[in-house]
Amino acid sequence: MEQAAFKQVQAHIRAALAGGRFAEAVYLLSGLRPADRADLFFRLDQDLQVALIEHFDIPVTAEILEELSDEAARDTAEGMSTERLADVLDQMDPDDAADVLGDLTPAKAALALAEMEDADEVIPLLSHPDETAGGLMTTDYVVLRRRTRAGEAIEFLRQVGPEAETPYYLYVVDRHGRLIGVVGLRDLIMADPQTPVEEFMDPDVVAIATGADQEQAARTMARYDLAILPVVDEGGLLRGVITYDDVIDVLEEEATEDVLNLAAIEAGSISNRPYWSLHIPEVVRSRFVWLLVLFVGQTLTTAVLRRFQTQMESVISLSLFVPLLIGTGGNAGSQTVTTVIRAIALDEVRTRDVLKVLWREGRAGAMLGLLLSFVAYSWVLLTGLSSELALVVAGTVFAITVWANLVGAVVPLLASRLGVDPTVMSAPLISTLVDATGLLIYFTVAILILEQL
Amino acid sequence: MEQAAFKQVQAHIRAALAGGRFAEAVYLLSGLRPADRADLFFRLDQDLQVALIEHFDIPVTAEILEELSDEAARDTAEGMSTERLADVLDQMDPDDAADVLGDLTPAKAALALAEMEDADEVIPLLSHPDETAGGLMTTDYVVLRRRTRAGEAIEFLRQVGPEAETPYYLYVVDRHGRLIGVVGLRDLIMADPQTPVEEFMDPDVVAIATGADQEQAARTMARYDLAILPVVDEGGLLRGVITYDDVIDVLEEEATEDVLNLAAIEAGSISNRPYWSLHIPEVVRSRFVWLLVLFVGQTLTTAVLRRFQTQMESVISLSLFVPLLIGTGGNAGSQTVTTVIRAIALDEVRTRDVLKVLWREGRAGAMLGLLLSFVAYSWVLLTGLSSELALVVAGTVFAITVWANLVGAVVPLLASRLGVDPTVMSAPLISTLVDATGLLIYFTVAILILEQL
Numbered sequence: 012m013e014q015a016a017f018k019q020v021q022a023h024i025r026a027a028l029a030g031g032r033f034a035e036a037v038y039l040l041s042g043l044r045p046a047d048r049a050d051l052f053f054r055l056d057q058d059l060q061v062a063l064i065e066h067f068d069i070p071v072t073a074e075i076l077e078e079l080s081d082e083a084a085r086d087t088a089e090g091m092s093t094e095r096l097a098d099v100l101d102q103m104d105p106d107d108a109a110d111v112l113g114d115l116t117p118a119k120a121a122l123a124l125a126e127m128e129d130a131d132e133v134i135p136l137l138s139h140p141d142e143t144a145g146g147l148m149t150t151d152y153v154v155l156r157r158r159t160r161a162g163e164a165i166e167f168l169r170q171v172g173p174e175a176e177t178p179y180y181l182y183v184v185d186r187h188g189r190l191i192g193v194v195g196l197r198d199l200i201m202a203d204p205q206t207p208v209e210e211f212m213d214p215d216v217v218a219i220a221t222g223a224d225q226e227q228a229a230r231t232m233a234r235y236d237l238a239i240l241p242v243v244d245e246g247g248l249l250r251g252v253i254t255y256d257d258v259i260d261v262l263e264e265e266a267t268e269d270v271l272n273l274a275a276i277e278a279g280s281i282s283n284r285p286y287w288s289l290h291i292p293e294v295v296r297s298r299f300v301w302l303l304v305l306f307v308g309q310t311l312t313t314a315v316l317r318r319f320q321t322q323m324e325s326v327i328s329l330s331l332f333v334p335l336l337i338g339t340g341g342n343a344g345s346q347t348v349t350t351v352i353r354a355i356a357l358d359e360v361r362t363r364d365v366l367k368v369l370w371r372e373g374r375a376g377a378m379l380g381l382l383l384s385f386v387a388y389s390w391v392l393l394t395g396l397s398s399e400l401a402l403v404v405a406g407t408v409f410a411i412t413v414w415a416n417l418v419g420a421v422v423p424l425l426a427s428r429l430g431v432d433p434t435v436m437s438a439p440l441i442s443t444l445v446d447a448t449g450l451l452i453y454f455t456v457a458i459l460i461l462e463q464l
Numbered sequence: 465m466e467q468a469a470f471k472q473v474q475a476h477i478r479a480a481l482a483g484g485r486f487a488e489a490v491y492l493l494s495g496l497r498p499a500d501r502a503d504l505f506f507r508l509d510q511d512l513q514v515a516l517i518e519h520f521d522i523p524v525t526a527e528i529l530e531e532l533s534d535e536a537a538r539d540t541a542e543g544m545s546t547e548r549l550a551d552v553l554d555q556m557d558p559d560d561a562a563d564v565l566g567d568l569t570p571a572k573a574a575l576a577l578a579e580m581e582d583a584d585e586v587i588p589l590l591s592h593p594d595e596t597a598g599g600l601m602t603t604d605y606v607v608l609r610r611r612t613r614a615g616e617a618i619e620f621l622r623q624v625g626p627e628a629e630t631p632y633y634l635y636v637v638d639r640h641g642r643l644i645g646v647v648g649l650r651d652l653i654m655a656d657p658q659t660p661v662e663e664f665m666d667p668d669v670v671a672i673a674t675g676a677d678q679e680q681a682a683r684t685m686a687r688y689d690l691a692i693l694p695v696v697d698e699g700g701l702l703r704g705v706i707t708y709d710d711v712i713d714v715l716e717e718e719a720t721e722d723v724l725n726l727a728a729i730e731a732g733s734i735s736n737r738p739y740w741s742l743h744i745p746e747v748v749r750s751r752f753v754w755l756l757v758l759f760v761g762q763t764l765t766t767a768v769l770r771r772f773q774t775q776m777e778s779v780i781s782l783s784l785f786v787p788l789l790i791g792t793g794g795n796a797g798s799q800t801v802t803t804v805i806r807a808i809a810l811d812e813v814r815t816r817d818v819l820k821v822l823w824r825e826g827r828a829g830a831m832l833g834l835l836l837s838f839v840a841y842s843w844v845l846l847t848g849l850s851s852e853l854a855l856v857v858a859g860t861v862f863a864i865t866v867w868a869n870l871v872g873a874v875v876p877l878l879a880s881r882l883g884v885d886p887t888v889m890s891a892p893l894i895s896t897l898v899d900a901t902g903l904l905i906y907f908t909v910a911i912l913i914l915e916q917l
Binding site for chain 1: 824
């Protein structure tokens with residue numbers, strides 16, 4: 012639907028709700044695409060959401076729950092009667108149903124499962140942690156045996172097809188249930204109906220382990236351009252498949268987590284939640300820890316300045332350049348650390364490349380430092396201060412830029428080596444590391460050049 | 465292939481290349497999955513790449529070109545004979561072939577096109593800019609007329625199917641070529657062979673305009689969970705389709721661009737290029753502009769400190785806290801600007817929400833500022849300085865944190881309103897904005913509280 016038309020329907024729905032015409036609002040909402048409907052639904056007041064949800068039919072309610080964020084889906088599900096919830100869960104894709112069940116109180120989840128008809132599709136999914144390939148997979152796929160003939164497979168698909176979430180790839184297993192091949196629906200209709208699938212299946216199937224991290228699953232699918240990725244357990248038994256749409260969500264979530272971590276925000280528990288859904292205390296909690304760590308780190312600058320207090324008192328102009336110099340170091344360090352972290356995330360740089368990375372970033376830092384030190388030298392002279400001071404500032408700009416580039420290169424690689432998520436080595440953290448050491452460089456250069464010190 | 469097995473093959477290939485056994489290396493490489501093969505190929509020295517590429521058969525060469533980065537693909541293609549290049553381009557997916565042709569010198573591209581058999585599939589794609597939906601689409605899709613019967617459609621697919629990149633969704637057009645519906649291959653095999661497709665097609669097709677930005681295309685596909693998105697021109701005529709795998713690449717590229725921009729790196733021309741492929745001068749160019757802008761911005765801090773030089777001379781301890789205070793402001797500002805920019809990117813926050821965002825971030829800033837000012841007050845006292853100075857530092861920490869949160873909230877929204885990419889309003893830029901104003905706050909608070917000033 013075009014943006015303009017969507018806005019018009021939205022206005023109609025709001026008017027209907029404001030006027031208490033629930034039936035009209037439900038009718039209009041039911042006609043929208045699932046994503047648009049969920050979007051609109053999520054922006055309503057919570058009271059209104061709870062009041063409305065009872066009025067949709069079961070399939071529409073299932074679609075709404077599939078699209079809502081985990082938190083909103085849980086709240087909505089908790090508000091429903093057990094009978095209705097069980098019907099809705101039966102209608103949902105098994106992986107989404109498992110996610111909702113996993114977020115409910117254990118008592119409510121047990122009641123809903125007992126009422127469900129397709130509980131057997133969902134129960135195997137409940138035991139996998141949310142962040143793993145197993146937690147992302149669905150059980151709604153089509154399995155063939157190696158001796159099944161193409162014609163039989165199509166007939167089988169005609170019967171179960173309308174239910175399967177992923178009808179375009181069919182997986183072939185041996186008699187133990189081990190994954191041995193994949194067949195595209197296209198290959199099936201091309202093949203002679205009498206040919207067994209094992210003769211035209213692709214035996215080189217990319218698969219992932221149930222316990223693998225969800226980001227690894229997403230990267231594997233991106234790398235091999237897969238729309239569906241089968242998930243196997245330690246014995247090679249096919250346990251489920253991960254679909255394209257879930258992977259996009261994982262990549263978005265991981266990108267959000269990386270971006271927030273890079274800005275020194277503890278993103279683990281908030282990266283999959285929309286901006287407006289977070290309460291202020293949660294926001295404060297996610298930010299305060301890092302602000303405090305950085306504050307403590309920054310107190311080192313005070314200690315360094317104290318150590319050089321006599322030098323500052325004898326040449327008071329020295330203090331004028333403190334923010335400029337540490338700011339420049341921080342900026343150069345932010346650039347490098349972010350570049351290196353991104354290269355690590357995309358698997359372009361590994362820990363064993365540390366010397367090559369240092370050499371590369373060191374050279375970039377030297378060129379940038381040289382360019383900036385010319386600017387700094389000219390500018391200090393222009394402000395009417397001595398050429399000696401200009402030399403001190405320019406020299407420090409050069410040294411601090413190179414130093415910041417080296418620190419920004421080595422710290423994320425070190426973190427990665429130690430098994431720490433390198434995105435936690437945020438730009439503010441590098442700036443803080445560079446600040447105190449940058450001041451040491453500054454006063455060392457000053458003592459070397461200025462005669463009065 | 466398992467990681468360990470892949471490493472083993474990799475070692476074999478390197479050994480074969482080192483020993484000059486080209487035929488063996490080519491044989492081993494041809495057996496790898498396309499993504500793995502390209503990965504390995506790209507890590508070789510450029511001379512070796514050029515020497516090797518002539519030895520692969522046409523389909524494998526086409527797969528290598530499809531997987532290589534734009535730059536590497538161009539270099540490789542430039543090195544091939546025109547006849548061979550034309551054969552390879554014929555074998556490639558039309559969208560990838562068009563990308564390679566667009567990057568070649570016009571003379572080489574014209575020669576290759578003249579030699580190609582399927583030039584008519586590629587030529588319509590050449591006129592669309594790379595960053596648009598048209599630049600991303602392929603012409604390799606299956607079109608049906610509304611009156612085509614299900615059985616005829618399957619028969620048609622049996623004939624053209626092996627060529628189409630996207631055989632699982634078939635698009636229905638009217639006699640003018642306007643897109644009017646979509647049919648899944650599954651629906652086709654379920655339907656009675658005599659039924660015309662218009663009776664079971666889905667007429668509510670999500671489509672995008674040829675000129676739309678590629679990021680918008682990616683977001684649309686993510687929103688509606690589409691594996692394929694049709695592209696139409698202004699008249700509603702179907703022009704091509706965008707496939708799932710290209711969208712993942714776009715999302716990765718946009719995420720990289722956002723992350724680099726947030727760290728004050730001009731990412732436009734480098735965000736789609738691997739870390740090692742950039743030359744140092746390109747790295748320096750992408751970083752220097754922003755370092756210079758920020759340097760100029762930072763010189764304001766020197767001006768402010770000069771203005772308050774007499775106050776600093778009379779209470780020299782004031783200078784000790786300058787890095788700590790502006791550092792804290794910068795960190796708080798980085799957190800807020802990154803949060804708001806991410807919310808804008810995910811379309812959770814719009815420019816009209818500015819007051820709501822300010823109110824929210826202001827409250828978070830007040831709570832964070834209060835917590836930090838307690839820490840700051842205690843810490844200054846512990847270092848043995850006066851309680852008056854502790855009060856100045858604590859008061860400034862509070863004011864600067866609130867101020868940084870407000871600046872970090874309003875600046876990206878303002879940029880977005882003015883049509884500037886908000887990610888360019890990077891964390892370092894906010895830090896720089898907060899630095900000079902933060903110092904003004906500091907000395908104002910100091911003059912209010914300290915009697916000697």
